[in-house]
Amino acid sequence: MQDKQPSLDYNTENIPKVLPILPLFDSALFPKMVLPLVVMKGESVHLIDEAMANDRMIGLLVAKKQENVRPDPESGDLATVGTAALILKMAKAEDNRIQLLVQGLSRFRVKSFMNGKPYLVAEVEHFSDIDHKDNETEALMANVIKQFGRIVHLSPGLPQEIGSMATSIKEPGTLADMVASTINSTPEEKQHILEIQNSTKRLKAVTKLVQHQLEILELGNKIQSQVKGDMDKRQREYYLRQQLKAIKEELGETDEATVELEEYRAKIKEKNLPEEAVKEAERELGRLARMHPSSAEYTVAMTYLDWLTELPWNESTKDNLDIKKARKVLDEDHFGLEKAKRRIIEYLAVRKLKPDSKGPILCFAGPPGTGKTSLGSSIARALGRKFHRISLGGVRDEAEIRGHRRTYVGALPGRIIQGLRRTGSNNPVFMMDEIDKVGSDFRGDPSSALLEVLDPEQNFSFSDHYLDVSFDLSKVMFITTANVLDTVPSALRDRMEVIQLLGYTEDEKVKIAARYLIPRQREAHGLKAKQVKITTGAVRRIISGYTREAGLRNLEREIATICRGVATGIAEGKIKRATIKVNDVAEYLGPVKLQAEAKVRMTTPGVAMGMAWTPTGGDLLFIEATAMKGKKGLTLTGQLGDVMKESATAALSFIRANAKKLGVDENFFDKHDIHIHVPAGAIPKDGPSAGVTILSRRRCWPPTGPA
Numbered sequence: 001m002q003d004k005q006p007s008l009d010y011n012t013e014n015i016p017k018v019l020p021i022l023p024l025f026d027s028a029l030f031p032k033m034v035l036p037l038v039v040m041k042g043e044s045v046h047l048i049d050e051a052m053a054n055d056r057m058i059g060l061l062v063a064k065k066q067e068n069v070r071p072d073p074e075s076g077d078l079a080t081v082g083t084a085a086l087i088l089k090m091a092k093a094e095d096n097r098i099q100l101l102v103q104g105l106s107r108f109r110v111k112s113f114m115n116g117k118p119y120l121v122a123e124v125e126h127f128s129d130i131d132h133k134d135n136e137t138e139a140l141m142a143n144v145i146k147q148f149g150r151i152v153h154l155s156p157g158l159p160q161e162i163g164s165m166a167t168s169i170k171e172p173g174t175l176a177d178m179v180a181s182t183i184n185s186t187p188e189e190k191q192h193i194l195e196i197q198n199s200t201k202r203l204k205a206v207t208k209l210v211q212h213q214l215e216i217l218e219l220g221n222k223i224q225s226q227v228k229g230d231m232d233k234r235q236r237e238y239y240l241r242q243q244l245k246a247i248k249e250e251l252g253e254t255d256e257a258t259v260e261l262e263e264y265r266a267k268i269k270e271k272n273l274p275e276e277a278v279k280e281a282e283r284e285l286g287r288l289a290r291m292h293p294s295s296a297e298y299t300v301a302m303t304y305l306d307w308l309t310e311l312p313w314n315e316s317t318k319d320n321l322d323i324k325k326a327r328k329v330l331d332e333d334h335f336g337l338e339k340a341k342r343r344i345i346e347y348l349a350v351r352k353l354k355p356d357s358k359g360p361i362l363c364f365a366g367p368p369g370t371g372k373t374s375l376g377s378s379i380a381r382a383l384g385r386k387f388h389r390i391s392l393g394g395v396r397d398e399a400e401i402r403g404h405r406r407t408y409v410g411a412l413p414g415r416i417i418q419g420l421r422r423t424g425s426n427n428p429v430f431m432m433d434e435i436d437k438v439g440s441d442f443r444g445d446p447s448s449a450l451l452e453v454l455d456p457e458q459n460f461s462f463s464d465h466y467l468d469v470s471f472d473l474s475k476v477m478f479i480t481t482a483n484v485l486d487t488v489p490s491a492l493r494d495r496m497e498v499i500q501l502l503g504y505t506e507d508e509k510v511k512i513a514a515r516y517l518i519p520r521q522r523e524a525h526g527l528k529a530k531q532v533k534i535t536t537g538a539v540r541r542i543i544s545g546y547t548r549e550a551g552l553r554n555l556e557r558e559i560a561t562i563c564r565g566v567a568t569g570i571a572e573g574k575i576k577r578a579t580i581k582v583n584d585v586a587e588y589l590g591p592v593k594l595q596a597e598a599k600v601r602m603t604t605p606g607v608a609m610g611m612a613w614t615p616t617g618g619d620l621l622f623i624e625a626t627a628m629k630g631k632k633g634l635t636l637t638g639q640l641g642d643v644m645k646e647s648a649t650a651a652l653s654f655i656r657a658n659a660k661k662l663g664v665d666e667n668f669f670d671k672h673d674i675h676i677h678v679p680a681g682a683i684p685k686d687g688p689s690a691g692v693t694i695l696s697r698r699r700c701w702p703p704t705g706p707a
């Protein structure tokens with residue numbers, strides 16, 4: 001900015017004492033310095049026009065207020081010390097802006113402002129520097145020159161010659177002015193320098209500014225070099241990546257990663273995800289864009305986005321609300337089970353009246369093979385919904401239900417979310433099989449997660465750890481199954497509507513076999529209806545002689561065995577068709593299994609038969625007793641619990657107390673030990689119900705009732 005104009009006469013005598021005043025808003029001009037200016041306001045434009053027509057002389061005063069307000073000299077908005085200047089160049093731009101180049105001439109002090117012009121005019125008094133040529137001043141000059149040289153060195157924006165120019169200045173005041181106008185300082189600081197008439201004092205003030213500026217530059221330089229090492233590497237990588245992109249585009253190979261990102265964006269829009277999910281997806285997309293496609297995290301983020309975009313947030317299947325048709329489907333698949341079927345029909349009826357009703361949470365409880373699992377899929381078919389089944393048997397980890405947090409390597413959502421993604425609808429029939437066999441250990445308690453899933457008041461915002469976005473499960477129809485309800489935590493049991501599927505009677509089994517099991521097995525073995533017939537008598541024989549169950553699994557298995565046998569016969573060409581009657585059963589299934597056991601055991605003296613409750617629907621229980629030479633001893637074996645042991649002791653006391661009445665020899669107990677065993681020895685048994693069997697007396701088959 002600094003420029004010497006040797007042709008100019010700085011003699012203050014030649015400068016007018018009355019000057020038009022142009023306010024300066026963001027800088028200050030020093031004598032002998034040159035400053036470019038832009039003028040746009042109407043009155044200032046007027047001022048310049050008149051000055052150009054006259055002697056080109058103007059006065060510049062620093063204004064404190066903002067540019068759009070006309071400074072009021074009365075209120076102290078304007079400085080009172082300024083610089084008289086000569087307009088060196090003027091250029092008018094099209095938008096009425098004027099570009100000026102002004103040359104500072106000398107300092108002045110305002111004596112008074114004058115009226116009469118649209119712009120400010122002031123009567124001024126010019127003044128020159130007061131110089132002291134002493135050692136202090138010289139030292140100050142040398143110091144300022146040195147510091148200024150460093151500033152120039154550290155400021156890439158300044159021309160390097162300006163440093164040597166400073167060296168050539170001999171007047172202390174001019175040096176101070178030049179340095180002050182060149183370095184980075186505020187208009188106020190500049191104004192302060194402008195106002196100091198004593199050149200030594202001015203140099204001191206400039207030294208302070210220079211010192212401050214130098215400190216800032218040096219600190220900035222230090223930070224810069226620290227950051228640079230770090231930045232360089234990243235910039236290089238970015239630069240190379242951009243180049244790679246450009247090369248790929250040139251070759252017509254669009255960048256896979258960007259295409260992928262766009263695909264996800266489109267999917268998010270199309271699937272109309274809930275707001276929370278969109279936010280999470282956008283965040284992940286943002287991360288993805290910054291990652292390198294071959295990094296491990298990239299895949300992790302992509303997998304997450306896949307899950308998010310492929311979940312059925314809004315997709316649901318349309319329910320079949322035709323009650324007659326639903327009833328037909330249910331009857332087609334299962335015999336009986338009235339209670340469960342009626343509940344489903346009721347639900348359908350309610351759905352018809354109130355379309356947004358919540359899905360019920362049912363629990364089918366009963367012995368194995370009574371049709372719990374298969375009824376579930378039949379219900380889905382009847383309602384026209386998708387079906388998904390998960391088995392909770394042996395699930396011990398809460399994460400299996402609720403998923404792992406994404407921070408884990410290989411994390412996935414829990415089974416609920418997995419199931420929903422697979423069905424692709426948010427209202428499937430979701431079967432949770434074997435809920436009574438859920439375990440719990442140090443990995444957490446899955447049933448606590450199930451509590452949330454199975455609570456209609458909570459499951460509209462089920463949160464999976466992996467997704468981290470809540471999912472609405474309230475439209476899902478949950479059906480759980482259990483063999484026994486005792487092991488289901490009571491809080492969980494309380495949330496479900498329990499429907500008991502008790503075992504079937506023999507008559508029911510016969511009907512189910514004829515209508516469902518035999519046709520199904522026949523078909524499974526590729527046999528035609530006329531090729532195999534099983535009579536009712538034969539079915540009864542299978543039920544009583546070969547199966548001992550509340551459900552139908554073994555019956556179906558035995559029927560399958562018969563079908564296999566017949567199919568083999570036909571395939572070998574030995575027979576064309578077979579009708580299985582009572583007496584033919586043994587040919588296919590071997591000798592009768594069950595009656596034999598009871599008969600054999602019961603012909604032995606000292607064995608009594610009772611019935612036991614088991615989760616599978618009950619069993620026969622044998623109690624064996626023997627007496628041997630000894631002395632009043634009683635041995636109990638067969639893993640009996642305390643209650644059962646007490647039953648045995650009580651039975652013995654009863655017999656001893658009533659020995660005479662019962663016809664037992666009085667001395668019998670003195671000379672004998674008694675041993676009671678309950679097979680099978682490996683199965684723990686307990687409970688008071690076996691008491692009467694322990695006390696009973698059987699000598700031979702057939703049984704004649706308790707003694």
Ligand SMILES: Nc1ncnc2c1ncn2[C@@H]1O[C@H](COP(=O)(O)OP(=O)(O)OP(=O)(O)O)[C@@H](O)[C@H]1O
Nearest residue numbers: 333334335367368369370371372373374512516552
């Ligand atoms: N009422 C019924 N009508 C027709 N078939 C039936 C009936 N009940 C059960 N079944 C048949 O019995 C077989 C066993 O049923 P399922 O597997 O559903 O039993 P479950 O109750 O789930 O047993 P578990 O408790 O052992 O899991 C299936 O093939 C099923 O079709």
Ligand SMILES: [Mg+2]
Nearest residue numbers: 372373433481
């Ligand atoms: Mg089952």
